[in-house]
Amino acid sequence: MSTETTDNTTRTLDVREIDGEPFGEIMAALETLPEAGTLVLVSRFEPVPLYNVLKQRGFTAEPSQRAADEWHVSITHA
Template sequence: MSVEAIDDGTYELDAREIDGEPFGDIMAALEGLDDDETLVLINSFEPKPLYNVLEQRGFTHETTQRADDEWHVSITHV
C-alpha cells in the first residue's frame, strides 16, 4: 500500500495500484487519518459499497468522476 502526501493534511491512495482486494488498505489508511486530514481515494469505478462503511465509521465523502475509469473520493471525518 502506498499512501502519498499530496499537500499538508491531504493524502492520496490509488486503489488501481493495489494488487488484489483494496478494502484492507483503504481501512488502514483511514485508521491513520487525523480528524482534520483528508484521504483522496482514486479508483477505476465508483466504490458505492464503500459509502455505507465510511458512514458507519464516522466518515463523510465527496466523489467526482475524472474520466470513464477514474473516480476520486475525498474522505474526511464527520
C-alpha cells in the first residue's frame, strides 16, 4: 500500500498491494482528509460496497475505470 500527497489537498491511496481487506487504511486516510481535500483511491476493482459507507460518513465518491484491473475513486467531503 502506498499513500502519496500530490498537492496540499489531494492524496492518493493505492490499496492494490494490500493483503486482505483495506477498509481500515481507507478509513484512516479519510480521518485526516482536509475539508477541501480529495482522496484518490486506487484499486484493482470498483469498490461498490464502500460507496454506501462513504455516503453514511459524509463523503461522495466518483469512480473512474482506467484499465481492466485499475479503478480510481475520487473521494471528497459531501
